[in-house]
Amino acid sequence: KAGVTQTPRYLIKTRGQQVTLSCSPISGHRSVSWYQQTPGQGLQFLFEYFSETQRNKGNFPGRFSGRQFSNSRSEMNVSTLELGDSALYLCASSSFDIMETQYFGPGTRLLVL
Amino acid sequence: QKEVEQNSGPLSVPEGAIASLNCTYSDRGSQSFFWYRQYSGKSPELIMFIYSNGDKEDGRFTAQLNKASQYVSLLIRDSQPSDSATYLCARGGGGGSEKLVFGKGTKLTVNP
Secondary structure, eight states: OOOEEEOOOEEOOTTTEEEEEEEEEOOOOOEEEEEEETTTTEEEEEEEEEEEOOOOOOEEOTEEEEEETTTSSEEEOOOOOOOGEEEEEEEEEEOTTSOOOOEEEOEEEEEEE | OOSEEEEOOEEEETSSEEEEEEEEEEEOOOOOOOEEEETTTTTOOEEEEESEEEEEEEEEEEEEEEEETTTTEESSOOOOGGEEEEEEEEEEEEEEEEEEEEEOEEEEEEEE
């Protein structure tokens, strides 16, 4: 099976802009979670989607949003970018066959200038 | 108190030695625990998961879980330079959620 794919892999934006990141889960996986990784805070949970519904949300401002489509692909959007949003954004997919076991994509590295 | 804490390291061991990585967690209701390996510039890669008290072995890796003491550990036997990476401990969110709560990771260096 192909792994989790994320696009784009690298992105440079300026403050105030918005960005949309995309994630395609492993075939057959219906749950997609998003994480932000920074050197200072480590890996932090953003949100989780299952069957097009957001099931869980981390402690991030409303500028961070996401959605999931009927084919389980997911997007996350960050509006009004701030310098502190520079991070590696990771998508993970999971199957309920092995509860909570998540497989990560390669990530999107976002740099906000 | 942070939910998942790891000894920050860095940890340095000689090739062929046993590397011991430790993790404690605060939520007694946690049921599932995961170890991920992350090479510099790469995304986390799942090594092992453990749900039950005791040891779970997979090749050179052994995960240990002690729910009474709220700690999880990962032992790497016969450490190789290719094991040099940051190791992330995570607990499952529980309640049907797929959310993982991660520690900040321990950087391991295996010296040839």
